[in-house]
Amino acid sequence: ITTIFGNTIYWSAPVQKDIDYYRVFRRSDTTTPSDSDYVGQVPHSPRPHYVDLFSNLNNITGYRYYLKSVSHGDKSSAFSIAITAVFTTNIQIGSTAHASVSLKGTQITIESTSTAVDTQSKTWTSKADFDLGTLSNLSSDGNELSLLNATGSWAAGGALGSGRRYLAGCGTQGAGLAFGGLPTAAGTVTEEYDGTTWSVGGSMSLARQYLGGSGTQAAGLAFGGYRNGAKTSKTEEYAASVWSTGGNLITPRYALAGAGTQGAGLAFGGLPTAAGTVVEKYSGTNWSTDTNMSVGRRYLGGAGLQASALAIGGFTGTALNTTEEFNGSTWASGGNLSTAKYALAAAGTQASGLAFGGLPTAAGTVTEEYTQSVATSGTWTVDQDASASSSWENLSWNKTGGSVQTRCKSATAIATLGAASWVPSTGYYTASPVNVTAADNRYFRLEFALSGGATVQDVTQEWTPTITPGITLKGQVSIPFQQVSFIPTGFENRTDSVMSFNDGTRTLSISPAVTSFSYWHKGEKFTKTAASTIQPVETSRISLIYFNGNTLSVTSNETSDEIDTIFREKAPVALLYWNTADSTSVFFGEERHGIQMDGKTHQYLHRINGAQIRSGLGLTAFTADQSGNNDPSAQFGVAVGILFDEDIANDITAVSETVGLTICYRDGVGGNWRVTSNAGFSILTNGTARMTYNQESSGTWSLTEIGNNDFGLCHVYASNDLNSGGMLALVGQGEYNTIGQARSGATTEINSISLGALPGLEMRAIGTIIFQTSNSYGNGVRSRVRSNDTGDDWIDWRSAGNVGVGGLTTDHGSLGGLSDNDHSQYLHVTQSTAQTVSSLVT
Structure with missing residues (x-):
């Protein structure tokens, strides 16, 4: 799966231990690439990408990229299928034809320099001189168009514990x-x-x-x-x-x-x-x-x-x-x-x-x-606009002096959409999505001039509400457009709200912790001062509860695409797995994500990374290979730790070995999940007999007694489940005759365990413990923990490649607070809730 953002190509890369890096090849025709088409290599990672500087674009209408994965032994795969980047608009700058690339995003970034530079110029800019000034004017309905000060600054961080130099x-x-x-x-x-x-x-x-x-x-x-x-x-x-x-x-x-x-x-x-x-x-x-x-x-x-x-x-x-x-x-x-x-x-x-x-x-x-950057020799100046002020669709502003002029036209009429006082540096203009309808397309025009005789250029790119808007120019002027799409969706501060689920009434409630809580939906802020409640459908499936505008909503039996849409466009609240037969919530997962992620990032992290272990959560307080005649022979605990679900940090408290974990298993036709406990143990028995495993036969699931002196497994998972405190014990799904078979089976099960409708993306495997069960053992579960065939007391999955790798909680760094005007590097339009917006593009 590939996407192209600006000059960066991303592709999906499931974690594989044997891949070392990727080799990237590029051609401008359909011929199979050769070694001469090699343009670079990038390391293997959860989200590998290649940045292309798009040099030598003359008369090129598009590129086709090919990938080869390379193993640690320098063995290469075959070529991937072509990843195509077609340049949609040819533009003329000076005497050379170049191309523009159609991109996603509502933000346009314009770079310029005030000094004479050569072709293929690279420039150093003093941070102290990086200042755009401020320009804003409020219209009658409270809309604001601002070019905010973009000066950077250094702030003190934490001190090193060991002061030093030459490190x-x-x-x-x-x-x-x-x-x-x-x-x-x-x-x-x-x-x-x-x-x-x-x-x-x-x-x-x-x-x-x-x-x-x-x-x-x-x-x-x-x-x-x-x-x-x-x-x-x-x-x-x-x-x-x-x-x-x-x-x-x-x-x-x-x-x-x-x-x-x-x-x-x-x-x-x-x-x-x-x-x-x-x-x-x-x-x-x-x-x-x-x-x-x-x-x-x-x-x-x-x-x-x-x-x-x-x-x-x-x-x-x-x-x-x-x-x-x-x-x-x-x-x-x-x-x-x-x-x-x-x-x-x-x-x-x-x-x-x-x-x-x-x-x-x-x-x-x-x-x-x-x-x-890429620029022509000469000093850049900006075309002067004679108009002192302009307005468009209830947005108004003033401008003075030189300006980079961005225009928008609807149908055949061109109306000035925005302009700003220009100090040679980097400027931003964000296109407002106000009153965009299917019948009202937008076209952007950027005007610029090069001193020495070059004329003003018009560059247009259609924006319709059914696609994400924006354009990118790439030529001998240094004006790349980049995507920084951010329309807040999610909770401002999840601690401002309290959430609970009542099994007796099958009702979820979310209410203010004190007086109110706020969340955002597609850039519009909503504030609740009273409780919102909802009853999920009574079905043994997963349900997703979310705010859709002002309304608390629920959907069940979703497809992957439907779940993606909700995580991308709505404000998720919780995931719930309800067992109709027992009238109990098997899984009640926290989903009140913050607004520091745009919707596309949240969707990507949910599908590709899921939950990630930050620290701790090891299995503790047990000794393998005891007699089996006392309870400690079959008991274990879990250490304190942190599990991240995208941007939510779930602080999980330690579980004592004498308490036992919440136990989950599948039951009946179709294998609906059930939840139970076993007073001090994290495994189940069949009545007063031996330990059981979770067996499936022709689509029907049951708890089946493990053979005398044979072996079974207990898989321990961390999750965002609020019912269990975050720790779950899943009954193993096989029985084994020897320890070696059990160790091999643990790897097989953890990689292919049948979770059914349980939300696997909200869970992360911690470890697996091997148990032996026997009629001769005298404790309450007739079982004991056994060390595996390598001598380890338990199998640690926390950093194993087959259960995912850790990563940052957002691809965009820290964008939190963008809606509150505290990120001065971005220009944006503040909207009031009274506006009529028929379609917003995320």
């Missing part, structure tokens, strides 16, 4: 990793950052400083460095808070830079001087040499990926301001830093880099942003 780091702002450095006592110390505080991670085996780093907090890479007066080639890989030895660098060095991931890393530059231009690639196992940099340097900054990296600044006896770009095979000169520096830090991508700090001292607080 390395990797990851993101919300999941960072710091390792190595001076003083010597810090040389092996690793700390993990959660966006607020640093905590101690696993120590490196080799103390060092001036080392290189790349990757993420979950999969970090440390290489090279300096220790005890000597350079080193040692590489270490970080996973699950433990460092392990990787392949050594070919050229030992220090004061180097790094980029990429743990499975596809890049090392370049450094000391001794002979290593200053040397470049090496890491495959996840071994390093190999690659094309040297043009400028030898040390104490430089590095950013980007293995196939799209930046080498920034550095030292050759004097501080450097030069930048080089790597495309996976060759280096090319990039735009110079405004301030020459060395011993700096860098982050970001090749197309959008960040350089900060360093020496000399005057550069210590300087931050610069790197923008890779």
